[in-house]
Amino acid sequence: xxxxxxxxxxxxxxxxxxxxxxxxxxxxxxxxxxxxxxxxxxxxxxxxxxxxxxxxxxxxxxxxxxxxxxxxxxxxxxxxxxxxxxxxxxxxxxxxxxxxxxxxxxxxxxxxxxxxxxxxxxxxxxxxxxxxxxxxxxxxxxxxxxxxxxxxxxxxxxxxxxxxxxxxxxxxxxxxxxxxxxxxxxxxxxxxxxxxxxxxxxxxxxxxxxxxxxxxxxxxxxxxxxxxxxxxxxxxxxxxxxxxxxxxxxxxxxxxxxxxxxxxxxxxxxx
Amino acid sequence: xxxxxxxxxxxxxxxxxxxxxxxxxxxxxxxxxxxxxxxxxxxxxxxxxxxxxxxxxxxxxxxxxxxxxxxxxxxxxxxxxxxxxxxxxxxxxxxxxxxxxxxxxxxxxxxxxxxxxxxxxxxxxxxxxxxxxxxxxxxxxxxxxxxxxxxxxxxxxxxxxxxxxxxxxxxxxxxxxxxxxxxxxxxxxxxxxxxxxxxxxxxxxxxxxxxxxxxxxxxxxxxxxxxxxxxxxxxxxxxxxxxxxxxxxxxxxxxx
Numbered sequence: 001x002x003x004x005x006x007x008x009x010x011x012x013x014x015x016x017x018x019x020x021x022x023x024x025x026x027x028x029x030x031x032x033x034x035x036x037x038x039x040x041x042x043x044x045x046x047x048x049x050x051x052x053x054x055x056x057x058x059x060x061x062x063x064x065x066x067x068x069x070x071x072x073x074x075x076x077x078x079x080x081x082x083x084x085x086x087x088x089x090x091x092x093x094x095x096x097x098x099x100x101x102x103x104x105x106x107x108x109x110x111x112x113x114x115x116x117x118x119x120x121x122x123x124x125x126x127x128x129x130x131x132x133x134x135x136x137x138x139x140x141x142x143x144x145x146x147x148x149x150x151x152x153x154x155x156x157x158x159x160x161x162x163x164x165x166x167x168x169x170x171x172x173x174x175x176x177x178x179x180x181x182x183x184x185x186x187x188x189x190x191x192x193x194x195x196x197x198x199x200x201x202x203x204x205x206x207x208x209x210x211x212x213x214x215x216x217x218x219x220x221x222x223x224x225x226x227x228x229x230x231x232x233x234x235x236x237x238x239x240x241x242x243x244x245x246x247x248x249x250x251x252x253x254x255x256x257x258x259x260x261x262x263x264x265x266x267x268x269x270x271x
Numbered sequence: 272x273x274x275x276x277x278x279x280x281x282x283x284x285x286x287x288x289x290x291x292x293x294x295x296x297x298x299x300x301x302x303x304x305x306x307x308x309x310x311x312x313x314x315x316x317x318x319x320x321x322x323x324x325x326x327x328x329x330x331x332x333x334x335x336x337x338x339x340x341x342x343x344x345x346x347x348x349x350x351x352x353x354x355x356x357x358x359x360x361x362x363x364x365x366x367x368x369x370x371x372x373x374x375x376x377x378x379x380x381x382x383x384x385x386x387x388x389x390x391x392x393x394x395x396x397x398x399x400x401x402x403x404x405x406x407x408x409x410x411x412x413x414x415x416x417x418x419x420x421x422x423x424x425x426x427x428x429x430x431x432x433x434x435x436x437x438x439x440x441x442x443x444x445x446x447x448x449x450x451x452x453x454x455x456x457x458x459x460x461x462x463x464x465x466x467x468x469x470x471x472x473x474x475x476x477x478x479x480x481x482x483x484x485x486x487x488x489x490x491x492x493x494x495x496x497x498x499x500x501x502x503x504x505x506x507x508x509x510x511x512x513x514x515x516x517x518x519x520x521x522x523x524x525x526x527x
Contacts, residue, residue: 164334165364169378169426170354179381183368261368 039230048234062219062231069235070242072214073204076132077246080139081200085193088144089182092151092189097181109148117142117203125210135207135215142203143196147189154188155181186261190254197250201243216242277346278430278462279308279331284340285487286326300326302487303340310345313456313463315473317519318483319527324466327488328432331464332358344430354378357423358432361439363415365407371418372403378426393421396458397451413437413444417451424459431456433465437472446504449475453502470523474515475507482519484526491526494519 021041027033028040035043047060054063091109095102120141124134158181166180182189208217216235223231254260286301300323308314316324329335330342333352342349344356365374372390379387394400397417407415416436423431433452437445449472456463467473473480474496482492496515498506506512 159364161360161362161364162366164332164352164358165360165366166377166381167334167352168332168354168356168358169381169422171377171381175381179377180366183366186368 036227036229039233044230044233044237047230048237051231051234051238061226061228062223062234065219066238068214069216069219070238072212072218073201073208073216073239074242074246076135076139076204076207076215077197077200080136080204081143081197083136083140084143084196084200085147087140088147088192088196089151089189092148092192093155093177093181093185095148096152096155096185097177106152109145113145113149117199118206121206121210124207130211132212134210135204135212138203138207139200143200146195146199147192150188150192150195151185154185154192157188158184183261190251193254194247194250197246198243201239201246205239276309277307278310278312278344279306279464280341280343281306281327282341284330284337284342286323286330286335287338299487301337302489304483304488304490306481306490306493308462308464310462311460313465313476313478314481315465315467315477315479316481316483317467317470317473317523318488319485319523320468322483322486323488324468324483325434328358328434328464328466331430332356332432334358354382354426355428356430356432357426357428358434359416359419359423359436361435363407363412364419365415365422367407369407370403371399371405371407371410374407374418375422375425378422382426388425390425393425396424396455397421411444413440413448416440416448420452420455424455427459429461431461431463433463435467436465438467438469445472446507450504452476453500457501470516470519471507474512474519475502480519482522482526492522494522 024038025041028035028038047062050058050060050063052066054060056064058064091105095106095109117138120138121134124137128134128137162180162184163176166176171179204215205217205220208215209221211221212218216239220232220235223229223235255262282305283303284301284305285299285303288298288300304327316327318324326335330337331344331349333349333356349356365371366377369377371394375390375393376387390403391400394402397420399414399417399421402410402414402418407418410418419436437448440448452463452465453476463476465473465476477496480494480496481490482494483489484491494515497511498509498515
């Protein structure tokens with residue numbers, strides 16, 4: 001096992017962003033690419049600051065609207081992600097441990113899964129119009145599959161020993177599902193949830209591009225029409241940061257669940 | 272034949288697996304095997320590896336069903352697995368997400384037992400007092416097997432099935448847990464069926480040793496172990512122990 005300090009990890013984590021920032025600055029300072037395509041990093045930073053902390057008095061068109069847009073997107077993400085998880089985890093557990101349920105739902109789910117999420121957009125707009133419901137529909141649909149598939153795999157692959165042990169200790173089938181399969185599949189479920197949360201952010205933006213009033217996707221689309229590349233970039237940065245923060249928060253919460261089980265590997269690395 | 276003293280009746284039991292090694296011919300694991308075990312007896316099943324020893328335990332536990340023949344445990348046909356017939360597996364079967372205490376209370380909780388039994392008493396019984404809040408990955412192999420034993424004993428099984436439970440342990444730990452099993456059996460008196468391929472272990476533990484032939488398993492010899500109980504580490508030093516070991520080795524060789 002390789003040992004490493006927090007500081008070392010942090011330094012390595014900073015390498016890639018620092019490089020990108022350096023190249024970006026160089027490109028914009030030399031004037032190789034005009035600023036309406038790639039604006040200066042400092043301008044983006046200033047606008048980002050105003051976007052978050054500014055007020056209407058700053059006379060910048062989007063100043064101070066961060067909370068409105070971010071909370072609109074965040075609430076859609078949370079609602080869609082929660083619904084996808086609440087359907088996906090039970091469906092995956094049942095399908096992974098019951099051949100009948102698997103026979104009924106699994107082939108159909110994989111048929112639906114092969115349709116790219118974006119192909120649902122026109123249908124969603126016909127059914128639900130433009131707005132919250134369309135966004136929510138797209139998120140739930142897209143975020144469901146990773147949760148389902150990874151829960152299914154996790155439920156299938158738990159040690160047969162554990163199931164036999166539970167039977168022999170007197171557990172009923174329902175108790176085995178809740179007390180053995182669910183916690184035993186947890187490492188897989190966690191992976192599925194993290195992927196799904198990321199996908200939820202992707203699809204909230206897709207849903208918002210169709211012309212809702214608020215949300216980071218709506219902001220980006222609006223700014224594009226105004227030719228404001230800086231705000232487009234600010235929107236992208238905000239989505240990246242919120243996505244990352246929500247992922248960290250999700251892990252933080254999951255690791256505090258009672259009976260959290262991180263799998264057999266304690267995070268050892270070989271390189 | 273089916274008297275009250277019979278804990279286990281295995282009568283003309285065969286077991287075939289439909290998927291043999293070549294995928295076509297069925298694999299016959301047990302062939303018309305007949306034996307019985309008395310209540311409170313400690314029986315060790317010895318045989319070459321792959322001869323179907325584990326299959327016998329799986330049938331007794333209710334994990335598998337025989338292809339033909341009758342199996343009864345305490346006068347009843349074996350149905351689903353139950354906490355009356357506890358099994359200890361070769362590898363650790365502790366739930367890694369539960370503490371030692373929650374692992375031990377898994378059975379009583381599932382069966383809605385109230386009040387819950389006293390975990391501490393059972394941890395003391397297996398010489399691991401104070402380990403309630405440990406997680407399985409913090410324990411050594413020998414400790415895990417002792418916890419697995421305590422987790423069964425807390426349910427007071429009438430029949431204890433042990434499938435090479437100490438096969439993965441080092442020699443010293445192995446002798447320690449063997450002595451522990453002897454003392455536990457003295458205290459609770461369950462009927463024990465213990466599978467191993469270690470002759471010393473068999474002679475140390477057993478009242479009676481059943482020697483099986485290579486697959487499909489038939490009973491090739493039954494050797495009573497003359498030592499009285501209680502036994503302790505000194506039993507290993509006695510000439511009778513070594514004579515019995517030699518006798519068992521000889522019978523085992525003949526069975527192959």
